[in-house]
Amino acid sequence: MRDGVMPADPERAAAMELVHRLREVAVRLELAMGEFARTTGLHGTDVRALIRLLDAERAGVDATPSWLAQQLGMTSQATTAVIHRLEAAGHVERVRSRSDGRSSQLQVSDAAVSLGWQFFGPLLDRLIATTEALTPGEQSLVTDYLTAVTSALDATSGLP
Amino acid sequence: MRDGVMPADPERAAAMELVHRLREVAVRLELAMGEFARTTGLHGTDVRALIRLLDAERAGVDATPSWLAQQLGMTSQATTAVIHRLEAAGHVERVRSRSDGRSSQLQVSDAAVSLGWQFFGPLLDRLIATTEALTPGEQSLVTDYLTAVTSALDATSGLP
DNA sequence: GAGAATAGCTCACTGAGTGAGGTATCTTGC
DNA sequence: GCAAGATACCTCACTCAGTGAGCTATTCTC
Numbered sequence: 001m002r003d004g005v006m007p008a009d010p011e012r013a014a015a016m017e018l019v020h021r022l023r024e025v026a027v028r029l030e031l032a033m034g035e036f037a038r039t040t041g042l043h044g045t046d047v048r049a050l051i052r053l054l055d056a057e058r059a060g061v062d063a064t065p066s067w068l069a070q071q072l073g074m075t076s077q078a079t080t081a082v083i084h085r086l087e088a089a090g091h092v093e094r095v096r097s098r099s100d101g102r103s104s105q106l107q108v109s110d111a112a113v114s115l116g117w118q119f120f121g122p123l124l125d126r127l128i129a130t131t132e133a134l135t136p137g138e139q140s141l142v143t144d145y146l147t148a149v150t151s152a153l154d155a156t157s158g159l160p
Numbered sequence: 161m162r163d164g165v166m167p168a169d170p171e172r173a174a175a176m177e178l179v180h181r182l183r184e185v186a187v188r189l190e191l192a193m194g195e196f197a198r199t200t201g202l203h204g205t206d207v208r209a210l211i212r213l214l215d216a217e218r219a220g221v222d223a224t225p226s227w228l229a230q231q232l233g234m235t236s237q238a239t240t241a242v243i244h245r246l247e248a249a250g251h252v253e254r255v256r257s258r259s260d261g262r263s264s265q266l267q268v269s270d271a272a273v274s275l276g277w278q279f280f281g282p283l284l285d286r287l288i289a290t291t292e293a294l295t296p297g298e299q300s301l302v303t304d305y306l307t308a309v310t311s312a313l314d315a316t317s318g319l320p
Numbered sequence: 321g322a323g324a325a326t327a328g329c330t331c332a333c334t335g336a337g338t339g340a341g342g343t344a345t346c347t348t349g350c
Numbered sequence: 351g352c353a354a355g356a357t358a359c360c361t362c363a364c365t366c367a368g369t370g371a372g373c374t375a376t377t378c379t380c
Contacts, residue, residue: 015291018299019284020218021306026186027212027231028313034233043336048190051183058180066358073194078337080360085336102345102358124179126312131175134305139178142302145294146181152286153188203367226327238368240329245367262327262376 022149036119042089048072049082050091050116053108063106064097091115182309196279202249208232209242210251210276213268223266224257251275 037047052071056063069079083106086092091112097103131139197207212231216223229239243266246252251272257263291299 011292012288014296014299015288016284018291018303018306019287020215021303021310022185022287023189023211024215025182025306025309025313026189027208028310029183029186030190030208031233032313045336048187052187055180055184064358065360073191075338076359077339077361081336100346100358104359123313124176127179127182127309128172128175130305130308130312131178132171133308134301136174138301138305139174141294141298142305143178143181145290145298145302146178146185148290148293149185149287150181150188152290153185153192153283205367224327225329235369236328237330237370241367257327260327260377264328 032120032123036116039119040115042091043085045072045074045078045082046085046091049079049086050108050112053092053106054113054116057108062097064103065106066103068106086112192280192283196276199279200275202251203245205232205234205238205242206245206251209239209246210268210272213252213266214273214276217268222257224263225266226263228266246272 033047033051034044036042037044040047042050049068049072052068053063056067061067065079065083066076068083069076072079072082074082083092083094087094091109093107093109095105095107097105134142193207193211194204196202197204200207202210209228209232212228213223216227221227225239225243226236228243229236232239232242234242243252243254247254251269253267253269255265255267257265294302
């Protein structure tokens with residue numbers, strides 16, 4: 001942002017610099033995802049969906065279409081279309097939920113996972129290397145900071 | 161990602177956790193942007209464009225349509241459309257370059273900037289507060305780390 | 321100054337995402 | 351036990367963002 005609108009404050013300026021770097025990282029990650037989408041013939045949204053589904057699996061959360069819609073900030077119809085595309089490409093499988101006949105659960109295929117590793121593997125290796133340059137203590141400091149940032153961001157997306 | 165594909169390695173696992181947090185922050189930022197887009201009647205891409213234009217201004221870089229296209233990872237035609245939309249909404253002004261008659265420069269209007277502050281102000285305040293909870297030394301540690309991460313990410317997007 | 325390269329644009333088209341509305345299943349109050 | 355309402359997901363018709371093809375104007379190169 002055009003920082004001049006805010007009063008000059010050296011302490012705040014340093015913090016602001018950090019926030020800008022954070023945003024810059026987000027932008028680059030977005031671009032990398034877009035590139036993955038292009039090379040795989042998927043769409044940006046499809047890739048975002050895949051990533052969220054894998055996140056859900058990691059976290060042990062049941063990924064339903066409506067859950068995914070919320071994660072993507074999209075309508076349920078658009079999410080239905082995303083799931084269709086991913087299903088047609090063999091990246092996702094839809095499994096009818098046993099406890100709730102209306103609902104279904106989404107599972108990412110092994111093929112999609114290995115495709116992801118193929119593309120993001122080298123990138124991830126560099127990120128891991130960058131991260132392991134820090135001491136364990138420094139790493140947990142950064143991790144805690146990022147967790148706090150996530151909470152701060154969450155407070156916004158909870159708007160009505 | 162489904163980490164099980166990779167061999168278990170506690171050191172790597174800790175670094176991986178950090179990378180996941182980083183990605184999580186990126187996802188939340190993206191959602192916040194989408195929400196800003198919805199409340200202002202803009203599109204996600206338009207907001208991303210505005211942010212990149214403000215970044216360029218901050219960095220003292222000349223923002224041309226082709227530069228913007230590269231930043232957004234989009235074709236020049238799509239970028240032309242984005243600029244048209246932003247221009248029509250009064251958020252951006254197109255100024256013919258004096259040094260190169262083919263090119264033009266893009267400037268974000270004051271109105272767009274204050275609109276951005278209005279929405280992102282509270283969010284930014286929370287982020288700044290989160291950041292200022294760190295000591296100056298810790299802040300610069302995180303800043304340096306994020307800079308390194310940006311470089312690591314850049315090495316990917318430079319694919320042919 | 322001719323030819324190649326570059327910056328940006330218009331046009332026609334595809335398809336991602338939305339609003340309206342439908343079906344099947346689950347929940348609740350009687 | 352069943353009607354009324356809520357919920358989860360889906361289809362249909364439509365809009366408009368983004369793409370490919372191809373154009374014009376300007377600048378660079380020899």
